[in-house]
Amino acid sequence: MAWVAAMQLLLLSSAAAAARASVTFVVGIDDSSSMSSPRVSLAEAATGDYDDASGGDKGAQLIAGSPIVAGAMNNRLKALTSSFARSIGKQLDYCIKDTETEWNKAFDFSKDTTFLTNCMKETKGDLQQRICTAAEMRFYFESLLESGDNGETNYVRPNLNCNFSSWIDGCEPGWACRAGDDQKIDLQNAKDIPYRALKCQSCCPGFFCPHGLTCMIPCPLGAYCPRSDLNVSTGICDPYNYQPPPGNPNHTCGAADIWADVVTTDDIFCPPGFYCPSTIQKLPCSSGYYCRKGSTSQTRCYKKSSCPPNSATQDITIFGALLVVASCLVLLIIYNFSGQILTNREKRQAKSREAAARHARETAQARERWKSAKDVAKKAGVGLQSQLSRTFSRNKQHKSGQAQSSSSGPSKVGDAGGKKSNLTDMVRSLEDNPDSDEGFNVEVGDKALKKPTGKQMHTRSQIFKYAYGQIEKEKAMQQENHNMTFSGVISMAKGHDVSARPAIEIAFKDLTLSLKGSKKKLLWSVSGRLSPGRVAAVMGPSGAGKTTFLSAIAGKATGCETSGFVLINGKIEPIRGYKKIIGFVPQDDIVHGNLTVEENLWFNARCRLSADMSKADKVLVVERVIESLGLQAIRDSLVGTVEQRGISGGQRKRVNVGLEMVMEPSVLILDEPTSGLDSASSLLLLRALRREALEGVNISMVVHQPSYTLYRMFDDLILLAKGGMTVYHGPVKKVEEYFAGLGIVVPERVNPPDYYIDILEGIAKPNLNPGVSVKDLPIRWMVHNGYDVPRDMLQSNSDSESSSRGSTGHASSHDDAGPSIVSVLLGNVKDILVQKKDEYDYNKTCQDLSNRNTPGILRQYRYFLGRCGKQRLREARIQGVDYLILCLAGICLGTLAKVSDETFGALGYTYTVIAVSLLCKIGALRSFTLDKINYWRERAAGMSSLAYFMSKDTIDHFNTVVKPIVYLSMFYFFNNPRSSIWENYVVLLALVYCVTGMGYTFAIFFQPSSAQLWSALLPVVLTLIATQQKNTIFADLCYTKWALEAFVIANAQNYSGVWLITRCGSLVRSGYNIEHEILCIGVLIANGIVFRCVAFFLLVTFQKH
Secondary structure (H helix, E strand, C coil), rough: HHHHHHHHHHHHEEEEEEEHHHHHEEEEECCHHCCCCCCCCCCCCHHCCCCCCCCHHHHHHHHHHHHHHEEEEHHHHHHHHHHHHHHHHHHHCCCCCCCHHHHHHEEEEECCCCHHHHHHHHCCHHHCCCEECCCHHHHHHHHHHHHHCCCCCCCCCCCCCCCCCCCCCCHCCCEECCCCCCCCCCCCCCCCCCCCCEEEEECCCEECCCCCCCCEECCCCCCCCCEEECCCCCCEEEEECCCCCCCCCCCCCECCCCCCCCCCCCCCCCCEEEEEEECCCEECCCCCCCCCCCCCEECCCCCCCCCCCCCCCCCCCCHHHHHHHHHHHHHHHHHHHHHCCHHHHHHHHHHHHHHHHHHHHHHHHHHHHHHHHHHHHHHHHHHHHHHHHHHHHHHHHHCCCCHHHHHHHHHHHHHHHHHHHHHHHHHHHHHCCCCCCCCCCCCCCCCCHHCCCHCCCCCCCHHHHHHHHHHHHHHHHHHHHCCCCCCHHHHHHHHHCCCCCCCEEEEEEEEEECCCCCCCCCEEEEEEECCCCCEEEHHHHHHHHHHHHHHHHHCCCCCEEEEEEECCCCECHHHHHHHHHHHEEECCCCCCCEEHHHHHHHHHHHHHHHCCCCCCHHHHHHHHHHHHHCHHCCCCCCCCCCCCCCCHHHCCCCCCCCHHCCCCCCCEEECCCCCCCCCCHHHHHHHHHHHHHHHCCCEECCCCCCCHHHHHHHCCCEEEEEECCEEEEEEEEHHHHHHHHHCCCCCCCCHHHHHHHHHCCCCCCCCCCCCCHEEEEEEHHHHCCCCCCCHHHHHHHHCCCCCCCCCCCCCCHCCCCCCCCHHHHCCCCCHHHHHHHHHHHHHCCCCCCCCCCCCCCHHHHHHHHHHHHHHHHHHHHHHHHHHHHHHHHHHHHHHHHCCCCCCCCHHHHHHHHHHHHHHHHHHHHHHHHHHHHHHHHHHHHCCCCHHHHHHHHHHHHHHHHHHHHHCCCCCCCCCCCCCCCEEEEHHHHHHHHHHHHHHHHHHHHCCCCHHHHHHHHHHHHHHHHHHHCCCCCCHHCCCCHHHHHHHHHHHHCCHHHHHHHHHHHHHHHCCCHHHHHHHHHHHHHHHHHHHHHHHHHHHHHHCCC
């Protein structure tokens, strides 16, 4: 294929030579002799038909050797480009982007036409009779193509001039002959080969003469084509590898014999360390410059780089070494000081918060002192009033001093009365407005706190003063009013009524959950209700379905078939419609470990509280939760991850609960919130939940082995037996009375719930009433409350049928103990139809029913962006390790895989595609692998999946931009390709963007171990397919093919002139197209976008089962 490209290029050069030879031009003459001097053509001058005063041959040589003639030939060559541009564009558009530019780089000899002038002198003006025609070009390269397929090179089939019967000197390599004067040579003739056998001589310098043909072809720029010299010791014509014919002493060494790709032969390429301004001149590269192979000029080296004389490349490894040192310093700084940015910010915030808390405490203390002073002033005022009254009555009895008393007494009384009046007014004003500025002029409570002006508060200090002032007021008023609800305390503290949370009552009847495959029942005909303002405890032995029950109540049960009714405030509505005001605390502590306690709570508050709520009020809510859960001491501590130690397990559990409390839910469901907590922490948590229940929150929680103190703090108890059946559901105060009626009496000094669970586990053997067994307890409870007992439950508990025989409403069901098969089948069909109808009624409405206007996608995107940015700052050490690995990969690949001119650096770029793909995919896995569980919780709470995904991707754009810079800073300076660093960066940027999207997809769809395996294997497999299965649809589907093609094209564009055949041959062998550079970048970016869309689809579709 390379020979085909070479043939097409040289056909063009032959046609150009033909046009040059046939052009007619005017020899420069004086104006005075213009009328007498004839116009001559190059053909006439070349054939000697023109005779001047000095003789024909001498005139022809004079004209042929003129620089004007050489310049005219070159101008004609340049003018020929436009006529052949269309045909070249069709044939070589895969390797030549701009025909005119590339052609000028190869055959524009206007800077130095010396070789043309010398050749015309040497051939005595018959240059056009020696130039190859289009037919000879085609014949030559077709022969080379066939010989290349046979494993031979530089071999031409027999032809008119060179065959088995006629082999003249012009058939030898480096020699050429001329045609006869009677022949009219049409160089554009692509059919007939002219006969050339006259005046055979060595090929002119600057031309090459193929072996087996008797014509000449000009060498392209970047080539060095001098006449060779015979090496006596080897018998080879240096610097070319051919021998003169033996037995012919008059046959000397000629010029070059072949122009092909550099893999076949590099005889005519200007050697490295030299530059060739023309095809017959070779100059050594000066100090401070470097000259690559095939250079026409020397290139100045970078400052501080090492470029001695005759340098083939510039040694810029010093820049790479400096970048290595700089990168190590930057990574060291990142590793040691990555947390300082957030730490300093947290310290400033902590100072502001502490100042606000101190101000609030001082204000509260001043309020207490002011109240004490007010009581003292009130008592003093009453005592002064009684004293003045007694004094006035004594003065009235003395008549002698009546006039004086009447004159002085009223004034004193008036003064006293004035004092009395002032004291009374002051006391009354204090009673009416205890926070007024009178008296000691102490701003008790800050008047601005009476009416919330959170929207007017912007500074951190103002917000914290507002929040802590409110909290201190609530504490004081709660102590004074022990029987008041928490909402009443808040209303008094704020000075206005707060909006009450919507009350939600959840009732369920015959709630049954069974696995879809095995039909195993996880819950079985559970009925009851959860009321607002009450705290219900769900207890039972292991396998009783406690977590399943709460998941079903919260609408989170997946992979199960659900039957029965769930009523919300007496209406059949999907619980999912209220997810914005339902808090679900999972059993596992799903908390972001790389955020602090306060950051976790504050993020949930901002995303889940009403968008209309001011920032100050949101801060107040968060501060209340921190205060109630006892998290003040650890509020600025990181929660902690597997690699980094954080807060304790009990504190983490309380943070897990606080994430749901900060959104002010109407329903709060907790799965084992006290597991792992000590008694003090459990008591603190339950007190906080009791405080929430005073607000009308419907709270239910799974509890294991609560202490008696905790047990008595619950309002209701839901006791489940194995199989998900209800044993008791009612007030805690009546549970012992109910079980005592069945003969189950709790022994002394035994915790009632522990004893009941031991009975259900079969550990304890109680003295039950006659006819009652442990297995009958669920049915006993259903009969006690008048619930319908399912037929299958009766059949599985045949011993209890006799006890329920006398129950009202069940006689008919017992009479049908042996129904027919048809009736059973009809009953099952009816049950299925009713179940499907209930499911349809349950799922037909899924709109938001909570009436809470949470922040929109854009605002949530901003919140997610801030959180993700903090997480990445705290993971800066891991990012630094990623950058260090990229640096090492760049150094190794840049040093080991040096740029090869034959393949334009394809090997090094192949390694680059594999290494960058692998490392960037592994880095992208961390974006979603570690946060999938957190995302599932946040999505179930109503947060935006799009905002979450876009924030992750936006933060990863930093790595998308920086990682190519990090890699290229090492690879480029150690590899030193011809393409610019900007061209490589653009391709690498698109590649990193593409593989990052693929990493997202693997992280979301696969488990972590499988995702890492796919990320490591896929780049290698796709690269093998792209390089081995060329020009196939499988290769086009591989992103590595487009990345490698973009790299090679960017580098190949910098090879021109003598490199054209090499470029076209290499591109056609690889199946690349030089015009696909923008297409390759676009395909990589499109792949990145598509994989991101797929990743987002998988994110919202696939969840934990």
